[in-house]
Amino acid sequence: MCTKAVRLEAVSSLTTDAFFASLKRLIGRRGLIQQLHSDNATNFKGAQHELHEIFRQFQDQQACGQIHQFCQEREIEWHFIPPYAPEFGGLWEATVKSVKTHLKRVVGNAKLTFEELATVLVEIEAILNSRPLFTTSRDPTDPQVITPAHYLIGRPLIALSEHSLEDIKVTRLDRWQHLQLMREHFWRSWSRDYLSTLQPRKKNHRTMPNLRPGMIVLMQEKNLPPLCWKLGRITAVFPGEDGLVRAVNVFVDGATYRRPITKISVLPIDDNKAHKETDSS
Known part of the structure; x- marks a missing residue:
């Protein structure tokens, strides 16, 4: 909830047993959880035609009893958001919407096996958990950044070094190369949208503080490989x-680049928000 770390799980069905299996995998990899937050059962009514099976499971009193008993034995508190109030789950719904939107674009009508889908979801999860949250170093030559992955595995996620396949004809790719291409397309689409969210267009509503030396920013650069963020x-x-x-000068990896403010995104951290009253115009 604090770091918005993401976990994506592929399941073979929407049955109660499949839910138990996915929850056990979560506990086995992340440790025993204390609280579990989810949508209220009535929220599934609006999407009954798409989620009929899971809606039926929530309506099944026996299934609900089994789920509650499973959680109580492990001292897990299950919190439902209020009925007919999906905005109460906005913290996770925003991520779900982002993943679904870009996933549909990159997968399209491709028919993936369960193993292929699980692989794509894990690689997308790594991309989402690689985003910078804040820095711990004031050294301009090496701004060490903290990501959601640090809270999960204690270190940043690093993608395998692979050649880009975007310039190769799709007909020449095998199935596993298609998965790599999907990851690259997801990275291009999602990272571009994520950087845009760090540049809110509020100039017509209120005056924004000026950028100042010392701020940590992300540079919007094309053709960066997945999980790579140009931080300066x-x-x-x-x-x-x-x-x-x-315009500003940004020091990145031993070099200085001049960029317009439309091509950089300011990280939402306390150091960047300091002195904003004195820098406002």
Whole structure:
């Protein structure tokens, strides 16, 4: 809930036994959980035609009793959000929506086996858990960043070094290369949208604080491999005649780049929010 770390699980069915199996896998890999938050059963009514099986399971009193007994034996508190209030689950629904939207785009009408689907979901999970949260170092040459993966495995996730397949004809790829291409397409689409969310367009509503030297930012660069984020620190700003910053110098990996503010995204961390009252225009 704090880091918005993501876990994606492929299941063979929407039965109670399949739920137990997925929950056991979660506990086996992440440890015993204390609280479990989920949608209320009535929320599935609106999507009954798509989630008929899971809706039926929630309506089945015997299945609900088995689930509650399973959780009580392990001292897991199950919290339901209020009926007919999906906005109460906005924290996880935003991620679910993002994953589903981009997953549908990259998979399309491709027919994947269970093993292939599970592989794609795990690689997408790694992409989502690689996003920078905040930095722990003030060294401009090496801004060490903390990601959700640090809270899961204690270190950042690093993708295997593989050649890009985007320039190769699809007809020449085998099935496992198709999965790699899907991962690359998901990375391109999702990372672009994620960086856009860090640049809220609020200029017509209220004045935003100027960028300032020392801020940690993400540079929007094309053709970066999956799980790679170009993180840097602003070293100089260039305001216009109106005093508003239009371009900045960013120090990244031993080199300085000049970029317009539309091509960088500021990380939502406390260091970047400091002194915003004095920097406002």
